Amino acid sequence: MPEKSKRVRRSFSDQFKQDAVDLVVKQGYSFKAAADAVGVGAKSLRDWHAKLAPEPEPCDDDASAAALQDEIKRLKKRLKKRLQRVEMEREILKKATAYFARESH
Secondary structure, rough: OOOOOOOOOOOOOOHHHHHHHHHHHHHOOOOHHHHHOOOOHHHHHHHHHHOOOOOOOOOOOOOOOOHHHHHHHHHHHHHHHHHHHHHHHHHHHHHHHHHHHHOOO
């Protein structure tokens, strides 16, 4: 049976990650194009983007309907992710509470 070669995990500097994110944010690259350009996976780039990209500026009172719709979509998406995280944390806490309640008897 041939021995499987271990995959070497690459690590990247914070500056490299920020530069890769800047390709998407400032240069308008798609995630796939930017990931290909710097030689990383699109998933990694998306993760870096979620952590490093600046928050978009909120719309002004005189913003166009399209800008307002874009902001509403962005905020709904962000709220949905937070809600999923809170629900997951609540489920973990419920299971932990039940476990420790059984252990204390």
